[in-house]
Amino acid sequence: QVQLQESGPGLVKPSETLSLTCVVSGGSVSGYYWSWIRQSPGKELEWIGYIYSRGSTSYNPSLKSRVTVSIDTSKNQVSLKLSSATAADTAVYSCARGNPSALGVFDYWGQGALVTVSS
Amino acid sequence: VIWVTQSPSLLSASAGDRVTISCRMSQGISTYLAWYRQKPGKAPDLLIYTASTLQSGVPSRFSGSGSGTDFTLTISSLQSEDFATYYCQQYYNFPWTFGPGTKVEIK
Secondary structure, eight states: OOEEEEEOOSEEOTTSOEEEEEEEESSOSTTSEEEEEEEOTTSOEEEEEEEETTSOEEEOTTTTTTEEEEEETTTTEEEEEEOSOOGGGOEEEEEEEEOTTSTTOEEEEOOOEEEEEOO | OOOEEEEOSEEEEOTTOOEEEEEEESSOOTTOEEEEEEOTTSOOEEEEETTTEEOTTOOTTEEEEEETTEEEEEESSOOGGGOSEEEEEEOSSSSOEEOOOEEEEEO
C-alpha cells in the first residue's frame, strides 16, 4: 500500500520560504506524477503544482512565481518550496500521487501538514 | 480558470438512504471529472474518475454520471463510513480545480 507522509515546519514567518517534504513508502516515485495541494481554513482545495519523476513540472498560475516542486528519486521523496509566504498561505498542505491512467486524478494522498504563516 | 460548484453544501441523510450530489462546471470539461470522499481527519479517497469510472477497490454503491458541465455522484445505500465530505474536481484544463465540497451528515 502506497503511503505518503508530509513533514516540515509548522510555523513560517511572513516573507520567508515555506518548505515541505513528502516521503513516499510502499512504492516508488519513479514513473508517476506527484502533486501538491493545499486547503486554507474555510476555503477550497487548491492544486499547487506537479512534478513528473523525470523532472518536468507544471504549476498553478496563481502561485507559479513563488513555487518550486522538486523530486529526489534516491530518497523517494518530493519537496515543495513556496517563497515570500504571507498569512494567505496558511493551509494544510498535502502531497498526492497522480493516477497513471488519468493525468490530473489523485489516487493516493498524504494526511497533510498544517503550516501557519505568522510572526 | 474553470470554476466548480457543488450542491447541496450540506446533506442530512440516514444509513441506507440513496443520496445524490451535484457538481457543475463554469465551462464544458467533457468527462474529465473526479470524485473524492474525505472522512474527518483523513486523506481524501479517490472514488470515481472520467466521470463514471469506479476506482479499483471502491464499493459499487458509488456511481457517477454526466458530461460537459453537469455531473452527479450517487451513493445507492449510505453506509456509516460514507458520512464524510465529498469533492468533485476537474482535470480538463490547468489549473486543476476542486469544488467546495458537500458534507454528508447523519440525520
